Amino acid sequence: MNPNQLKFAKTHEWVALEGNTATVGISDFAVKELTDVVHIELPHAGKPISAGETFGEIESVKAVSDLYAPVSGKILEVNSALQDDLTPLSEDPFGAGWILRIEVENPQQLEALLSYADYQKECDSH
Helix, strand or coil: CCHHHCEECCCCEEEEEECCEEEEEECHHHHHHHCCEEEEECCCCCCEECCCCEEEEEEECCCEEEEECCCCEEEEEECHHHHCCCHHHHHCCCCCCCCEEEEECCHHHHHHCECHHHHHHHHHCC
């Protein structure tokens, strides 16, 4: 996916909306900041989730970080392939490294998220 077509949360999650399904992942910036990712904890499909709510954790050799839902809805699917191989998170964070898909309750929530350019400015200021 082209990052310029995605929306970003300040907590480094990205969203691609297709119909009422949001694909969610974490940005290349976040993966680089974490350095060596060693584990990811994912939720179960079918679970309702609210924007801003923690849905899992990602662990690197440096730290454990929470993952936050950028939109509210029901978790449709998780990328279970990441349980066995975390390589896509660093090699293809905007494609094969997606983390989960959410059936979005309110697509207008995406309007509160950042464009890629604004997200990059946010990252540069830290």
